[in-house]
Amino acid sequence: MTSESFLKLYEITKKLRGEDGCPWDKKQTPSTLRETFIEETFEVIDAITEGDPMHAREELGDAFFNIVLISYCYEQAGDFTISEVLDEISEKLVRRHPHVFGDVQADTAAKVIRQWDKIKEEVEGRKLDSVLDSVPNGFPPLLKAYKMLKKAAKSGFDWPSVELAESKVREELEEISGAIKENNQEHLEEEAGDMLLAAVNYCRKLGVDPNVALEKAAKKFSCRFRFVEKKMKEKGLAMEEKNDAEMLALWKEVKKL
Template identity: 45%
Template sequence: MSEEMKGFDRLVEIMRELRAPGGCPWDAEQTHESLKRYLLEECYEVIEAIDAKDPAHLKEELGDLMLQPIFHAAIAEERGEFTMEDVLDAINEKLVRRHPHVFGDQIVKSADEQVANWERIKKAEKGEERKSALSGVPPHLPALMKAHKITEKAARVGFDWEHTDQVFAKVIEELHEFEETLAQGDQERMEAELGDLLFAIVNLGRFLSLDTEEALRKTINRFIRRFNHVEDKLHAAGVTMQEASLEEMDKLWEEAKRIEQQEEER
């Protein structure tokens, strides 16, 4: 047995001990439902470690994330539903089954062709015809990610634009429609038109092979870094954000942008 598998088996055993009588009260009382928030949190912390380009941090966060499926499998095992071995057997079989070009004699010429082939195999595995081409998108995905998945599925059956300028024109159209609702002061219509605008922007990102969720997340991170720079500079000068003028803050904001650009050029 490899050292990796020994470590994995040890982790499974540790979780069993934590949930056993005389183990950890907190671990013992957890359920699939109570652990949902932690699964999401660990996923985002892995992404944060990747963005930070910190191998040591990534190693730690991957371990925390790996704990989550082991936790869920331990709960299921106690209920007589399935074990961690069942989980591993299922994913191993699925990977081999859905990669016949690797583990069989099928030929795939591109990544796009493989995605289409994956979907065909997946559809056949389900054993039933889905009612809609949009079926299969997890309902609880973040909204931008869900919109990307929806437009991606629609595009696969031909419901898509032909050129980038058409998609861009749709964004402009939705922007104008949102602008028209501002003067009316109708919150419900404003919300609807804002949703249309966001959906059109996501579709443009998807058409250009850009991940809108990732793009917005990176923009948020840039905003936080620049805002913190402004705060730190003002604090060092003995000035609060409330006391500083917009002109002063904007100058420091531009300074933060220049620092970022210089770091990227190194």
């Protein structure tokens, strides 16, 4: 039973934080566990991306334990209990899904999102000065950019077509070329940032999550580079400019594989 499994984890967490518990677990605080939680979250994402259910199960367990551990730290401090955490999210889900738990009609994902935002603002009183205020400052830059662009688009600020989003990327590339000619590093950095933002927006218009796409690309690059690196070592050749032809040949070989 799910309830029994959760209770077992809760009791283990209490034991780890207890007087005779684990020295590492006992000294943790919500602040010290922030980095660990971020790491575990990314490991969950990796496992999902790999398409390995058993690995995903393991990593989800690690992330779930981090949530319970952080919540229990607050419980011990008398701030709130884990039961209150669970009750609050349950109430929020019911409140924000009146089309499921009530008699409101919302038969498309777009309508559900509009309804969700309306409930946040009109029922929960979460009025923002800007739609971008809901994007956490602590997000990594790529994720922050993607979320900001999604929020802006949802409010009506968006390119009307994929083609125009693509042309913006080309425009920003041209501006980078101009900054290179100026030999102005600060301007170059600014234009490079604009180009990356335009590329993120282009991905969004294509229906591609740039975070997922970049992660896949990085893994593909890592696999191919390691192959080239290994083969160059086997050949006794250094990874340097004079051996570019050999490295390129190996790169083409691993692409075929």
